[in-house]
Amino acid sequence: MTDLSPGKRLRGKVSSTEIIVVRPPAAPVELSCGGQPMTADLAAGAAGASTTENDTVLGKRYVDKETGLEVLCTKAGPGVLSANGRQLTLKAPNALPASD
Structure with a gap:
């Protein structure tokens, strides 16, 4: 298992996908x-x-909601990101307050 500290950059072995760890997992x-x-x-x-x-x-x-892991994709590529076999979900953007 790789040390997933904040700022750690990783790359897929079978794809061109690159990510950076934003929030490390709890486990x-x-x-x-x-x-x-x-x-x-x-x-x-x-x-x-x-x-x-x-x-x-x-x-x-x-x-990954189970561990709290959050990553940012810095280079797109084929393949699904997963943590311990669970597929990571796309994080929804935060809604901005209305400015009337």
Whole structure:
């Protein structure tokens, strides 16, 4: 399992997806993309274009409600982000107050 401290950058081993940890998990987790564990080696990974609806999206935050993990996608790519086999969910943006 990788140390998931805030600011840690990770990359998928089988995709071009790159993320940065925004909020670390409460308990250790195995973070993966496309079914393979993510790595801190930013030179690793395969090139690939996003082609499916399950791809990670640039600039979006993904969360695992069970552990509190929150990550930000810094490079889009194919594959689903998951923590201990649970798919991370897309974090909804906070609503701004109305300014009448």
